[in-house]
Amino acid sequence: MKHITFYLDFISPYAYLAFEKLPEALLGHSYSVTYRPILFAALLKHHSQLGPAEIPAKRAWTDRHVLWLAQQNGVELQLPAQHPFNPLGLLRLALACSDSGLPSRYVCERIFRHVWQGGQDAADAQRLQALTAQLAPPHGVNDALARIQLRSHTDDAIAKGVFGAPTFEVDGKLFWGLDSLPMLKAYLDEDPWFGSAWAAADQVGQWP
Template identity: 65%
Template sequence: MKTITCYLDFISPYAYLAFEALPSALMGVSHHVVYKPVLFAGMLKHHGQLGPAEIAGKREWTYRQVLWQARQLGVRFDMPAAHPFNPLALLRLALACSTDGAPNRWVCETVFRHVWQGGMAADDASRLPALVQQLNPARAMDAPEVKAQLKANTDEALARGAFGVPTFCVDDKLFWGLDALPMMRAYLDEDPWFDNAWGSVANVQAGVKR
């Protein structure tokens, strides 16, 4: 059985769609998925990048693409009232539902759908109490250990080479994004392509640096 670590942030529409598509992508494969919330903004800061929703033109394209992809996948998808938004409360709530920094799939599903179904403001403080009641976290959202776990998860993802969400880690391989699910499935199916092609990219020289 393979263990798949899924690094996610509820702010990402691609993470939501990949989360919903994951069971079908892994059907028939013996596996165990560990879900680890991370702070995408912290990853962007680490790499000195802006998020897709912070770049004019790319922002609009991102929203159009995810609406299309949701339609293709048959996944209910409603843009929240505002995006991007501050996901810290939702990330901490999910982590407060676990003791090890890895909330279960139901918790992640509930938070994802809180954001991406219904078209309401994801960070509306008046909606949070009902979500807290539904999830019934084992720890306080603002507990120091919960905040520390979010940082630890983010640092762990960065240490493994992650640069965005969703990132799926299997063995020493990282698969980034919704469109990487078929590639990850091929690896799990022991596709021989990975024997040589995966590592060959290390030999490509950088022709110019800006």
């Protein structure tokens, strides 16, 4: 049985779509998943990249693209009232729901749907308070432990070469984005392509 580490930030609509589609994409496979919340903004800073919302044309395209992808994939999605928003409260809530800082699928589902269903303000204090009451985390959302775990998960992701969310790691291989799900499935199917082409890509010279 393969183990998948799913690096995610609730601010990412692509992470939400990938989260919803993962069980269907890997139907019939035996696997386990660990969900690791990370701070997407820290990845951008580390790799000296602008976020999609920092480029007006890219922001408009991203909004339209994710709405289209949701419709095509049969996933309920409404854009939140404010985006981007500060996801720290939601990330720390997810971490506070587990002693290890590794939230369950149920916890991730509740938080993702809090953001991406209903079209409301994901960071609204009253809504966050209600969600916290629903999930009843055993640890305080503002405890130092949640902050330390988020930093640790993010640093670990960066050390492994993660540059975006969602990213799936299995056997040391990284699969980035919603559109990597078919490729991830092929790897679990033991597609022979991975025996040669994956490593061959590392031998290509840098792009100009």
